[in-house]
Amino acid sequence: MEFLTPELILILLTVAFVSGCVDAIAGGGGLITVPALLLAGLPPAAALGTNKLQAVFGTLTAVINFNRKGHVNIKPMALEIALTFAGAALGALTVQSMDPGVLLKLIPIAMLGIALYFGFSPNIGDIESHQRISKLTFATTVGFGIGFYDGFLGPGTGSFFVLAYVGLLGLNLLRATAHTKVLNLTSNTGGLVLFVIGGNVVWTLGLLMAVTQVAGGYVGSHLAIKHGGKLIRPLIVISAIAASAKLLLDS
DSSP: OTTOOHHHHHHHHHHHHHHHHHHHHHSOTHHHHHHHHHHTTOOHHHHHHHHHHHHHHHHHHHHHHHHHTTSOOSGGGHHHHHHHHHHHHHHHHHHTTSOTHHHHHHHHHHHHHHHHHHHSOTTTTSSOOOOOSOHHHHIIIIIHHHHHHHHHTOTTHHHHHHHHHHHHHOOOHHHHHHHHHHHHHHHHHHHHHHHHHTTOOOHHHHHHHHHHHHHHHHHHHHHHHHHTHHHHHHHHHHHHHHHHHHHHHHO
């Protein structure tokens, strides 16, 4: 914390609020906080670990709000939660011992695909549709797979989960976003555990940012509930394009 001036801490607190708000609506909050933490001078692993710490609080706030408003029922998601946690923990363990360069080259293509899918399908997710795969298959493939990706790299995780819930389980955009926040919370927690074990968390900074993350998560989830797909869809498209652009620039 010695290298962080009061002005820089204030900027990071503001960044955390904006990140929490955006993440609660469409995902992609890490695209805002991770670069900010890196620019502040944190090593890559510490930036990822500290980001996970503050993100847990904002995502938890959004989950509580969505659950209280009846947009998600957490108990039937037990298997999805367990396998997402396992995938995220394995991903976080893996990224601390290898270069994620291959994924950095492939993910921008997938993110552009998500942007096109939601951008050119204006009615997708407006109403519930039929379920295409079983909950067991969803948990073992989507839950574990995207959980691993979130622990390993992370950008665009929320968009991937929303796409899966809409396209595979037939949820509308609001319910898909609410369910996504539950699995985001799970994968953030699973990844955080491994970053803590690896000593890659700046606790004081992460907890300070958590305060404004909570405020952002509260505001964002209220906006999502109030405006539904009209707000969620364009933000998903913007988030996906931003994630793709960032990863292409990084690579």
